[in-house]
Amino acid sequence: MNSGNLLPLFIAVPLGAGFLIPLAVRLKNWLGGFLALVTTGFLLVFSFSRLGADTAVYTMGGWRPPFGINLVGDGLSGFFQIMINVVAFLVTLYSVGYMKRYTAQGKYYSLLMLMTAGMNGVVATGDLFNMYVFLEISAISSYALVAFGIEHEELEASFKYLVLGSVASSFILFGIALLYSITGTLNMADIARVLDTQGSGLMVKFIAALFIMGFGVKASLIPFHAWLPDAHPSAPAPISAMLSGLLIKALGVYCILRIFFNIIDIGNSFSNVLIILGVVSMTGGALLAIGQWDFKRMLAYSSISQIGYIMFAFGLGTPLGMIGGLFHLLNHAFFKSLLFLCSGAVEYSTGTRDLRELGGLWKKMPVTSAACSIGALSISGIPPFGGFFSKIIIIIAAVDAAGKLGPIAYFLAAVTVIVSFLTLVYFVKLQKMALFGSIPEKLTHIREVPVSMWSALVILAVCCIAFGIACPWFISVFVEPAREILSDKSAYIMKVLEFM
Amino acid sequence: MVPYILCTILLLLGIYGIIAKKNLVKIVIGLLIIEYATNLLLILIGYRTGGTAPIVSDARYAAVESANFVDPIPQALIVTSIVIGLGITAMVIAICLRLYEKYGTFDILQIRRLKG
Numbered sequence: 086m087n088s089g090n091l092l093p094l095f096i097a098v099p100l101g102a103g104f105l106i107p108l109a110v111r112l113k114n115w116l117g118g119f120l121a122l123v124t125t126g127f128l129l130v131f132s133f134s135r136l137g138a139d140t141a142v143y144t145m146g147g148w149r150p151p152f153g154i155n156l157v158g159d160g161l162s163g164f165f166q167i168m169i170n171v172v173a174f175l176v177t178l179y180s181v182g183y184m185k186r187y188t189a190q191g192k193y194y195s196l197l198m199l200m201t202a203g204m205n206g207v208v209a210t211g212d213l214f215n216m217y218v219f220l221e222i223s224a225i226s227s228y229a230l231v232a233f234g235i236e237h238e239e240l241e242a243s244f245k246y247l248v249l250g251s252v253a254s255s256f257i258l259f260g261i262a263l264l265y266s267i268t269g270t271l272n273m274a275d276i277a278r279v280l281d282t283q284g285s286g287l288m289v290k291f292i293a294a295l296f297i298m299g300f301g302v303k304a305s306l307i308p309f310h311a312w313l314p315d316a317h318p319s320a321p322a323p324i325s326a327m328l329s330g331l332l333i334k335a336l337g338v339y340c341i342l343r344i345f346f347n348i349i350d351i352g353n354s355f356s357n358v359l360i361i362l363g364v365v366s367m368t369g370g371a372l373l374a375i376g377q378w379d380f381k382r383m384l385a386y387s388s389i390s391q392i393g394y395i396m397f398a399f400g401l402g403t404p405l406g407m408i409g410g411l412f413h414l415l416n417h418a419f420f421k422s423l424l425f426l427c428s429g430a431v432e433y434s435t436g437t438r439d440l441r442e443l444g445g446l447w448k449k450m451p452v453t454s455a456a457c458s459i460g461a462l463s464i465s466g467i468p469p470f471g472g473f474f475s476k477i478i479i480i481i482a483a484v485d486a487a488g489k490l491g492p493i494a495y496f497l498a499a500v501t502v503i504v505s506f507l508t509l510v511y512f513v514k515l516q517k518m519a520l521f522g523s524i525p526e527k528l529t530h531i532r533e534v535p536v537s538m539w540s541a542l543v544i545l546a547v548c549c550i551a552f553g554i555a556c557p558w559f560i561s562v563f564v565e566p567a568r569e570i571l572s573d574k575s576a577y578i579m580k581v582l583e584f585m
Numbered sequence: 586m587v588p589y590i591l592c593t594i595l596l597l598l599g600i601y602g603i604i605a606k607k608n609l610v611k612i613v614i615g616l617l618i619i620e621y622a623t624n625l626l627l628i629l630i631g632y633r634t635g636g637t638a639p640i641v642s643d644a645r646y647a648a649v650e651s652a653n654f655v656d657p658i659p660q661a662l663i664v665t666s667i668v669i670g671l672g673i674t675a676m677v678i679a680i681c682l683r684l685y686e687k688y689g690t691f692d693i694l695q696i697r698r699l700k701g
Contacts, residue, residue: 214662214665218665218669221669221672221673225669225672225673225676228676228680229676232680232683235683236687237687237688237698238698238699240680240683240684240687241684241696241697241698241699242699243680244609244677244680244681244684244696245699247673247676247677247680248603248612248616248677251616251619251620251673251677252600252603252616252619254673255596255619255620255622255623258623258627258666259596259622259623259626262623262626262627262630262659262662263589263626265630265658265659266630271658315699319699
């Protein structure tokens with residue numbers, strides 16, 4: 086058989102660790118962090134071992150598609166798995182130091198592993214209902230993790246997030262149920278095949294609307310974004326990094342891409358929806374971020390803005406746009422996790438996130454400040470960091486789409502450039518307020534964070550530089566296989582269903 | 586078609602509850618209504634008037650019997666979706682209890698420290 090037999094390990098290993106950790110911490114408290122590190126380390130190696138492998142299908146219990154549940158490992162899944170597992174490993178490494186001040190570490194690592202299992206499951210599965218189940222696994226554990234501090238703000242943010250998130254999930258399930266009622270199958274490739282022969286009527290458009298609403302909330306595009314600026318700052322810093330760097334992508338962006346590029350085909354209207362949502366999100370997020378004084382809240386609004394970039398790039402629908410979108414996705418996962426972890430390090434040392442109370446950290450915390458600067462320069466699109474290349478690709482793709490969209494493409498490209506400038510504005514504000522200037526009186530005694538925390542920052546910062554310097558290599562090795570899957574729907578159907 | 590429309594109306598009622606009500610408990614009830622609407626839709630998709638349980642009692646008559654089966658897949662999906670719903674309900678009620686401990690009220694107009 087093929088290498089697909091090992092695919093369930095992506096889900097089974099973190100799921101098993103999630104249930105083992107609460108037992109292990111009863112023996113020794115350090116076992117929780119240790120087991121979590123071993124698990125994510127294994128996932129990291131395993132996801133890289135699948136790099137460049139052919140599309141693999143695992144059929145659960147030997148039931149062939151379209152009957153049983155199947156797992157599919159193709160270019161797009163592989164791309165997301167590498168992103169998820171690298172960031173999850175670094176976040177776990179960082180947590181070992183950061184979570185020392187919290188109680189109930191066993192529960193924390195257990196929930197973190199469940200969230201990782203859910204995200205790996207979402208990107209690996211080839212079954213629509215199974216995707217919903219994994220989505221809920223990671224969503225429920227993220228609700229619990231946002232409320233982990235159980236103080237006033239955390240509970241309020243978590244309640245908001247939970248209500249919006251579960252309404253979104255219900256929309257998604259409603260859509261899945263309707264899709265089942267018109268196609269009679271739940272296998273994603275088989276749904277695509279049936280819809281191809283049936284053609285898409287009004288019902289498919291209604292289902293598409295339900296999916297855009299549902300996954301739009303998960304991805305926090307702007308009319309659906311209300312939960313994100315509360316939930317991300319309230320969570321512990323490593324969880325903010327997971328939520329912002331991974332969860333909104335694995336649950337939101339990935340599902341939108343997989344469903345609308347590989348399963349449902351509703352043509353131009355979908356591209357227009359993505360372009361409008363994308364442009365509104367990127368401008369709105371950037372404008373709202375400028376006025377923020379809370380370190381993490383600013384980063385949260387910036388996430389909305391960057392997700393807007395990604396959606397806009399996919400809405401263009403050209404191969405170059407897809408490459409730009411996927412590469413920006415990869416970049417964003419790394420620099421946004423880096424920035425959130427930096428905000429956690431700042432809070433760890435100084436005890437505050439208010440930019441007005443910070444200043445002059447460069448002299449006291451050189452490693453954190455350097456990492457933070459690299460992240461900020463990368464996200465605002467300064468060469469030679471990764472963010473510059475992904476943004477320039479998106480801008481070129483927008484200009485390039487003029488043949489398809491007409492003159493409005495130039496206007497959209499101009500908006501993209503202006504938003505990139507706005508991004509620079511608020512990150513200059515962040516750096517000026519937090520890193521440079523003179524140290525306030527009460528912060529003169531602060532020290533650099535422990536080595537387990539700054540090592541994760543350094544690795545992420547090195548990745549940000551590497552994405553810029555070796556940009557063509559990363560695009561050809563990671564991004565290109567994922568784009569091939571997205572732009573060729575029939576190949577996906579063929580590859581999954583050839584086992585019939 | 587009618588059951589689909591009725592389920593959608595039930596879903597919208599739940600959303601109305603979430604949007605319009607100011608009490609945490611009523612919002613939770615709204616969430617539950619949405620969940621039931623979805624489950625109801627799923628079960629109606631598999632429903633067939635006069636259908637039988639999808640169990641083959643005699644192999645010789647399998648072809649005759651299976652023509653009258655209800656669709657078993659939505660039933661399997663519902664069991665999963667009810668369990669997920671239970672998880673969410675437990676989680677949201679736990680958060681409501683904690684919120685009541687901290688703020689001393691269920692009124693969402695008084696639970697608003699996060700702004701901006």
